[in-house]
Amino acid sequence: MAREYRMKSARSKPGSSQGISGIDYEAELNAQQYAVVRSKPGPALVIAGAGSGKTRTLTHRVAWLLDQGEDPGKILLLTFTNKAAREMIERVEQLIPSDVSALWSGTFHSIGNRILRRHAEDLGYTRSFSILDRDDQKAMMKQVIKELPLDTGGAASKRFPKVDVLISIFSLSENTCESIDDVVEYQFPQVARWIEEIKSVHRSYQARKKQNNSMDFDDLLVQTLKLLQQHDDLRSLYQRKFRHVLVDEYQDTNRVQCDLIDLLVGDRQCLMVVGDDAQSIYSWRGADMDNILSFHKKYPDAEVFKIETNYRSVPEVLELSNAAIRPNRVQYEKELRAVRDGGAMVPALVPLDDPSFQAEFVAERIEELIGEGLEPSDIAVLYRAHYQSMEIQMELTRRKVPFQITSGLRFFEQAHIKDVSALIRLVVNPRDEVSFKRVALMLPGVGDKTADNLWRAWSACELGQGISVPESFSPIMLTFRVPAKAKDSWQQLCYTLDELVVDGGFARPSDMLFSILEGVYDDYMRASFDNYEHRKQDIEQLMEYGEGFDDVLEFLAQLSLMSSVDGDPQKNQRKEDDESVMLSSIHQAKGLEWKVVFLVWLADGMFPNGRVLETGDEQMFEEERRLFYVAVTRAKDQLYLTYPMTNPKSYTGEYMMRPSRFLDAIPDEMTEEWKVSSW
């Protein structure tokens, strides 16, 4: 007698199509995708056209590796946004039964953060370093400028670049590894006369960050790179750890990110990068398309794959997309093929009299489509710049068409959220000057001056050094001199801080938030904001979110790193979002798709942008065209290209608008012109 018993968990033989997961890769993927997924280890470049199943391919590749018996802990998956990271890991989990929690996946910044927390001491930081967001950066920069012996008061100081400009300069310099001199000379010539002062601000800013045990977003990349460059042992540790590195949206990586990848990959070269050069639209923040274009120079043995079958759009839309990008000189040649059937609506080209008429047309057509049974969430209106959505917002509001818009303050960046997290940050990292001052300024009668004095007192005493977690704060802090007006709330504050530490450690995040709300912040909110109720709900929301964390460091890092739309804990609960028309900038529409897309303001000077046309910079112009390409490739079924023929409100005095020159590249027969009249 014999019995055949087959272990479900048995390791698959290498090379076989099926592994433990039982996924039939060959059946689930098309030939091009399958070739990528089962490719041998080694450098690989995947050129993935719009709508070609890029995420699908990448997630299957990860599943494949795991199926081959690879240890999840040896895989690093880098994405551009948190949302993409989350989506990716969820889909891998759905594909494969194995536990993937050991797999490292996330944005470059979050991975940098993760590495830096472990080795912060090697760089002269502590592991509880603070992360500065844009707001914090601004605050610190202002402080730094105030303290520098720059020419103040006179007419000369009037035109000293604003902090926003300085932050942009520094950030671009960090991300592209170019000197401040070069960045200013080529990208910000209007402030070139201040070059020495700018460099001096930069030096002080860098020093101050270190002194305050704080890193900005750029540091999360740059310092990680530095750490691994300088410490051979750590470098080889991580090189050995990550046997497979996969990178999504490679066309949008900048120099630092690219260097970081190369360094992590080391000689083993088990690197798979996926991207679409035609969708590179972030050069203005340091992305270098050359990374993807000359990948083969750095990795001569790289296998190059193209996945060009488009599952998203009807052929009518896809042909137009192909035509739209064709005139660009700098690109990998590819031709997307549609699998969907033809016979759909030919993309509409709609000239309108003026912007408000354009808005009326868009709104009316949207109403019609919804009347025909389309869900509002199947429809999007895309534009080059947010201000171009104004008329449409008004028109949709007037007609009571539900819409949502991808702009405005993000949840974690709102003042009240930042206020409460400043208190936590201060306890965790007592050298965090920005947070200290934010907290101090909440006290009545305390302005810049008093805040500064308090900071001095604080940083002079043991509490402010942050050597160890103190048992309590009040005994020392109550001895500080505060204005009479602030006396009571200062006391409250001190006792509240006491509650944030327990037994020589930090309280749990949600408990901290509770103490802060009860101790000081509720009163403050009542006094300072007219929409108290609303803000209180936000804090409660935050407390709920905090329940998911035991480690306060992790909680804080998450707050900073997810300070974006996708981290909004409210988001998932707002059901209306699923039932509304999307208004979005093209940048934010990347990676998304809708049945119906309206692309508005397609007039020369609006899109392509007038400034880009003025400079005559070919590279920038081609990026505009890629943006156009990204926009049109979002549409699944219907595409409307609209433009106003006049712009009465133009401040440049240009009254007549000409159709966007991008439309010149589209053969007439690919669109149908709609002649819209109001009567």
Place this chain on the structure above:
DNA sequence: GAATGTACAGTTTTT
């Protein structure tokens, strides 16, 4: 701190 005046921009924005 509120009120008033002045200069200047007027793309995109994640982490």
Place this chain on the structure above:
DNA sequence: CTGTACATTC
């Protein structure tokens, strides 16, 4: 032209 951001002033 107009809203914003900053500085100055009381």
